[in-house]
Amino acid sequence: MKPRDPAAEAALAATVGPRPSLRGLFAEDAERAAAFAFEAEGLRLDLSKQRISRAHLVALLAFARARGIEPARDALFAGAIVNPTEGRAALHSALRGFGGDAAAQAEIAAARDKARAFKSTFDADPRLGGAEPVEAIVHLGTGGSDLGPRMALDALKAYRRPGLQVRFAANIDPEDLADALDGLNPRRTLLLVASKTFSTLETMANGVAARAWLQDALGEEAAGRRLAAVTAKPAAAQAWGVAKEAIFPFWDWVGGRYSLWSSVSLAVELALEPGVFDAFLAGARGMDAHFQATPLESNLPVLAALTAHWNRAVLGHASTATIVYAHRLRLLVDWLQQLEMESNGKGVDLSGVPLPTPAAGVSWGGVGASAQHSFFQLLHQGVQEIPLDIIFLETADAARKDDFTALNANALAQARALFAGKDRATVEAEMAARGQSAETIAALSPHQAFRGDRPSTLLSLNALTPQTLGALLAFYEHRTVTQAWLAGVNPFDQWGVELGKTMATSLIGALKGADASGLDPSTAAWVERLRRV
Ligand code: F6P
Secondary structure, three states: OOOOOHHHHHHHHHOOOOOOOHHHHHHHOOOHHHHOEEEEOOEEEEOOOOOOOHHHHHHHHHHHHHOOHHHHHHHHHHOOOOEOOOOEOOOOOHHHOOOOOHHHHHHHHHHHHHHHHHHHHHHHOOOOOOOOOOOEEEEEOOHHHOHHHHHHHHHOHHHEOOOOEEEEEOOOOHHHHHHHHOOOOHHHEEEEEEOOOOOOHHHHHHHHHHHHHHHHHHOHHHHHOOEEEEEOOHHHHHHHOOOHHHEEEOOOOOOHHHOOOOHHHHHHHHHEOOOHHHHHHHHHHHHHHHHHHOOHHHOHHHHHHHHHHHHHHHOOOOEEEEEEEOHHHOOHHHHHHHHHHHHHOOOEOOOOOEOOOOOOOEEEEEEOOHHHHOOHHHHHHOOOOOOEEEEEEOOOOHHHHHHHHHHHHHHHHHHHHHHHOEOHHHHHHHHHHOOOOHHHHHHHHHHHOEOOOOOEEEEEEOOOOHHHHHHHHHHHHHHHHHHHHHHOOOOOOOHHHHHHHHHHHHHHHHHOOOOOOOOOHHHHHHHHHHHOO
């Protein structure tokens, strides 16, 4: 957690020299494929197709040490104040049983006991004190109180207990809640409001509407038995109508985007077979132990963060795309987007000094192989170079082995095509062999040639299990935080989202007819127009 060190940054940038080609890096280093591949906790990280030589890696590791990554890591796990702008620790690892002081561990253990007890009661008798059994949970939350549980539950579909649906609504657009409630029987529905602050506009608006939907069908008292909450503001939840025993804790020292290990995932835990959520936590704990104890030279999150920093700060790549060749991980990109862009989308360093280059790139992506038929054209032939993370599973459903083999062939093929490209001479020779005229060859060959030499990382899971999913998500959390430390920013605050929230609140008033003076002319014109609707 050191402030930036411009001299160290300049020294790192100076090590790049003339940009090596990826083909050149492989040509000069026969062991490169093995030397740049790293394994831990069921994950294999292949960085060999990144534009990093062995000498660069040595410089990057020295930079990481100079940036104080090792003590920062220890401070994180010890529960030190690593979020200085909010004066808080960041104990998301403690939620999965790794690190934290005795007081935090005791609170977490009590919360786990409460969630487990709730689950066993529910598994044994899903009526939960009501007349009819609960068949659906409607989870209301947004941002970190939505994306993590939504993604984890989708990823772990194979481990679900039968007979329980979980629906999510995050947006204040009433259509979202309408979809979530569509076809549900209020007598058999549990409403779970997940909000750290218990004041987020979208979540509370959905909560009020969904609570009214319950009350209309059941009456106030019975509806109250169908309400649960996860929040750091239990008094507000109780005042809102949730019984004390159905309120699960959230703490100041867990950032929303790092919170899916907590009771924020209560609906996930309830919907999974017994023990699955604990296995998920154990997988993440394994990655915590790896991150803390493994030398930087073979530490997966650190190496991935150094690669990301190199691509962003030294080579100047503005974005990174994550492509998941695994349908069950289709929501990972959304979760990762919040994790990376809310954590590291910062304009100043820890001392408040403006950053000369962004701390992290734009994080985006999609699902392979479908994405190949939409935006991959730009990745292959567009002018800008966009490094990729390509994620795939090494083993999957045996019954559909051929399809999974084809899926993985596509994952490898994209990385290989981006790397190898196809030069003009090869294209011309192929066209000539097909008997095309010299004129056609001259006209079309520039359009068909690929420069190649584009970087990607291959990241595999030996299979998609609760453990490997936990390890994968913890890997990305540690990568994000390490990247922040390398750039000298605080990954745990998010002041940038506040201004828009404040303005939205005052614009609600303006749209309803309150004084609209002081608005910029464009907004004022829209307010004027929308007031007439
Ligand atoms: O607006 C951003 C944010 O504060 C995120 O950081 C957070 O995950 C999300 O909103 C939801 O906040 P809450 O859990 O307090 O409703």
